[in-house]
Each structure stands twice: as structure tokens, then as C-alpha cells.
Amino acid sequence: MTVNELAAMPGFKTVSLPDGDREINNIYIGDLLSWVMGRAKADGAWITIMSNINIVAVASLADVACIILAEGVTLDSTVAQTAEMKGVNVLTSDLPAYETAMLLKI
Amino acid sequence: MNQMAEPLVFRFDVDGDNFTSAGQASVQVKKNLRQLGIDPETIRRVSIAMYEGEINMVIHAKGGQADVIVSDGCIEIILADKGPGIANIEQAMQEGFSTAPDNIRSLGFGAGMGLPNMKRYTDEMQIDSVVGEGTTITMKVKY
Structure with a gap:
């Protein structure tokens, strides 16, 4: 499925969607940023509760398809703007990480 | 990509005071490599290795200097x-x-x-370090 398709599903809200046509091929769940960079694959959905500015750089450099903030975590507006500018898709979900992952059809 | 007459060198000063802007050099390198037509997986490996290095320089060393040398078949x-x-x-x-602090x-x-990530994503990695003087890390990614 694409990030656009995911964003249209019930339960997901869009924070930034500059590159919504990207296909999601895998899922990675994690909050330690170096761990994410070491283990997450390209083109995945990265589910996390970490919301500081560094997640934008990590997502961009690790080339994931989108960030999904789980557990109702919100993103600061300046971080959201940075994500939009850097071409990083960010969605949010009120569900915990595992239940969020279960909603993805990949 | 096209044959290069001579290696391209990109040089960056890594700002040691600003943790939130850490990664700017890596993001710029990613853009430059994309413009050169380097394949996405190579770009990913170089970007992550460099970002980890940048973060280390900000956390431990109050910044430093990053050079990226692109030649045929190898990015150093x-x-x-x-x-x-x-x-x-x-x-x-x-x-x-x-040894990173709690903050x-x-x-x-x-x-x-x-x-470990820098080693994982590169083909060669060498650490030259002298306590009290500084550290130089040289990494090579072949493509």
C-alpha cells in the first residue's frame, strides 16, 4: 500500500504528506534512533513514540517511506514543517505501536 | 553514473553546539549523491554512517570537520x-x-x-584516536 492509502484509513491522521505516493514494503517499530538506523529497512513504515526533531533526519537518511507516531503522540509544529520541507511523510495513530502495525496492509 | 575525471570532494564543518541541527551535513551529502546518480542503497549506507559520525562529533567532541570524497566506485x-x-x-x-550523557x-x-552502525554500513572503517587530542574516522563505501 502507499502512504496516501494509509493516510486515508480510519485511525490515521496526517501530519505531513509531501511524498504520499511512496509504497510501504515493511514495518519497523522502535524508539532508539541509532537502533532504527541500524535495523530499519528502506521503504518501510517506521512506528515510534519518539517525536523530537531528530526523527526527521533519521527517517530521511534511513530512507523510510513514512513515520507513524503511535499512542496519540503529537508532533511540534516546527518539526512538522521541517518534515514537510525535507520530504518526510508523518502520520499519527492513537493506538499502541503493535496495534497500529496490525492495521497496515503490506 | 558517468566516469569522473577526478574525485569530487565535499567538505563540511559540523557545528558542535547545536544538537537539533546535527545531520545537516549528512542530508546535504545525500542530496549531492542523488544528483550524481548514485544508487539509493549506496546513498542510504553513506548517509547513515555519516550521520552517526556527525552525532558522535556533536555529543563528544564539540563538532569537527567532515570530508566526503566521491570517486569512481568508492565514496570515502x-x-x-x-x-x-x-x-x-x-x-x-x-x-x-x-558514554553519552542522559540528556x-x-x-x-x-x-x-x-x-557499530558505521561499521555495519561501510566496507572499510579505520579509527585513529589519541586521548586528549582527537579522533579521525575514515570510512569507505564501495559501489
């Missing part, structure tokens, strides 16, 4: 700082070993994965 990343140096390189290379950990870094 040289990260040089005048920080405290690494006392025990073997220990520093172990996954999970970290860094609360940002999601400092998990002791930086140097």
Missing part, C-alpha cells in the same frame, strides 16, 4: 575532531557500550550503536 568519508579521543576503541565498538539518551541517541 573522513570525520575529524579535536575531542577527548577514544580510550578503548575495542570497547567503543561493542554494541550497547556508550542525549532522552533524545533517542546514546544507545551505543553509533560506531
Whole structure:
């Protein structure tokens, strides 16, 4: 499925969607940023509760398809703007990480 | 990509005071490599290795200098700082070993994965470090 398709599903809200046509091929769940960079694959959905500015750089450099903030975590507006500018898709979900992952059809 | 007459060199100063802007050099390198037509997986490897190095320079060394040298078939990343140096390189290379302070950990870094990730994503990695003088890390990614 694409990030656009995911964003249209019930339960997901869009924070930034500059590159919504990207296909999601895998899922990675994690909050330690170096761990994410070491283990997450390209083109995945990265589910996390970490919301500081560094997640934008990590997502961009690790080339994931989108960030999904789980557990109702919100993103600061300046971080959201940075994500939009850097071409990083960010969605949010009120569900915990595992239940969020279960909603993805990949 | 096209044959290059001579290697391209990109040089960056890594700002040691601003943790939130850490990664700017890596993001710029990613853009430059994309413009050169380098394949996405190579770009990903170079970007992550360099970002980890940048973060290390900000956390431990108050910044430093990053050089990226692109030649046919190989991208070399040289990260040089005048920080405290690494006392025990073997220990520093172990996954999970970290000397990062708590405020860094609360940002999601400092998990002791930086140097291991740099090794994981590069074909060659050399650490030259003198305690009290600084550290230079040289990495090569072949493509």
C-alpha cells in the first residue's frame, strides 16, 4: 500500500504528506534512533513514540517511506514543517505501536 | 553514473553546539549523491554512517570537520575532531557500550550503536584516536 492509502484509513491522521505516493514494503517499530538506523529497512513504515526533531533526519537518511507516531503522540509544529520541507511523510495513530502495525496492509 | 575525471570532494564543518541541527551535513551529502546518480542503497549506507559520525562529533567532541570524497566506485568519508579521543576503541565498538550523557539518551541517541552502525554500513572503517587530542574516522563505501 502507499502512504496516501494509509493516510486515508480510519485511525490515521496526517501530519505531513509531501511524498504520499511512496509504497510501504515493511514495518519497523522502535524508539532508539541509532537502533532504527541500524535495523530499519528502506521503504518501510517506521512506528515510534519518539517525536523530537531528530526523527526527521533519521527517517530521511534511513530512507523510510513514512513515520507513524503511535499512542496519540503529537508532533511540534516546527518539526512538522521541517518534515514537510525535507520530504518526510508523518502520520499519527492513537493506538499502541503493535496495534497500529496490525492495521497496515503490506 | 558517468566516469569522473577526478574525485569530487565535499567538505563540511559540523557545528558542535547545536544538537537539533546535527545531520545537516549528512542530508546535504545525500542530496549531492542523488544528483550524481548514485544508487539509493549506496546513498542510504553513506548517509547513515555519516550521520552517526556527525552525532558522535556533536555529543563528544564539540563538532569537527567532515570530508566526503566521491570517486569512481568508492565514496570515502573522513570525520575529524579535536575531542577527548577514544580510550578503548575495542570497547567503543561493542554494541550497547556508550558514554553519552542522559540528556542525549532522552533524545533517542546514546544507545551505543553509533560506531557499530558505521561499521555495519561501510566496507572499510579505520579509527585513529589519541586521548586528549582527537579522533579521525575514515570510512569507505564501495559501489
